[in-house]
Amino acid sequence: MVTGTPDLPSTPPIDTSKAHPARVYDWLLGGKDNYPVDExxxxxxxxxAHDAARQNRAFMNRAAAWLAGRGLDQFLDVGTGIPTEPNLHQIxxxxxxxARVVYTDNDPIVLRHAEALLVSRPEGVTDYIQADVxxxxxxLEHARRILDFERPVVLSLIxxxxxxxxxxxxxxxxxxxxAALPSGSHLVLSHAASDLYPELAEQVTAEYAKGGIRLGFRTRAEVARFFDGLELVEPGLVTATEWVxxxxxxxxxxxGIYAGVARVP
Incomplete structure (x- = not known):
């Protein structure tokens, strides 16, 4: 089924004078839902950067498929981005x-594509909330209306x-x-590295800054902190192409992307 969407506001105006991460990412993946400022x-x-976007997307596909194969059937995807098939719910x-999937993003253009994200299989559910991480x-308030937090939930931060x-x-x-996730849940996270290719990281950070977008690339140790208290799934915290x-x-x-999946004990 497709849930009703009472929480979807009327589409807010899109600021085409400033670049947005979701639209830059769309351009890097060869998409059409971006503006000259993003391009x-x-x-x-x-x-x-094109390679990183492709590698990141492939990691998400592999991780989602693996978790679904283990019976996980509830997903909270924060920072969804502009729909690019296959979307997480399709995988x-x-x-x-x-499976039930709740998507979240803060870019109004993603809201305009929410209908594509809400096309669930008849047996499942998808929903969308316009919100910022x-x-x-x-x-969490919205997700609890769709997902059962008494059972495992996969939190996706790609x-x-x-x-x-x-x-x-x-x-x-x-x-x-x-902290809101019950035991047996999983965190799926990918993150740009500051220490694998430092010169490239500095260049990317500088170019995004020119477009008004702040970046906080991190070292492996700093990315590992996101998994504190969780049980990393093998092969652990590795680069996106190594997580298989x-x-x-x-x-x-x-x-230049770190990636990992971890279980909530």
Whole structure:
């Protein structure tokens, strides 16, 4: 089924004078739902940024499929971005048709695409909330209407937290979201690295800053802190191309993205 959408506001105006991470990411993936200001940022990024977007997306696909294969049937995807098939609900409902998925993003253009995100299999449920990760209380309040927090929930934070600098309490936000999850839940997180390719990281950070977007790339140790108190699933916290479970590994290539999946004990 598709849930009703009483919490979807009328579409707020889209500010086309400022770049937005979701739209820059869409441009990097070859999408069409972006504006000249977003393309301008994307064109100044090094070629490796395109690789990182592709690698990140592939990690999400593998992690979601693996978790669905283990019977997980509730997903909270924060920082959804502009729909790019296959979307998370399409991946997990292939294995678990009854899966419930709640999507969240703060870009009004994603709201305009909410109908695509809400096309669930008849047996399952998808829903969408316009919200910012910096308001975890608002996200959780809505998610509890759709998901049963007495049973395991998968929290997906894909390429999101490096857009939340340290002075905006990035680790505290994740702790608050994870604290709401019952035992057996999982955190799926990918994050741009500051220490794998430092010069590239500095270049990317500088180009995003020109577009008015602050970045907080982090070292492996700093990314690992997001998983404090959780049980990392093998192969642990690795690069996006190295995180593989029960499927053939992608071709070897360098990656500036850390990725990991961890279980809530």
């Amino acid at each position: 301008a940022v994307g064109r100044q990024l090094p070629p490796e 997990v409902q292939r294995t678990v048709p009854t 910096r308001r975890p209380d608002q996200i 390429a999101l937290m490096h857009f939340v600098p340290d002075d905006q309490n990035a680790h505290g936000i994740v702790r608050e979201l994870v 479970k029960d499927v053939p590994a992608p071709r070897p290539e360098g990656s």
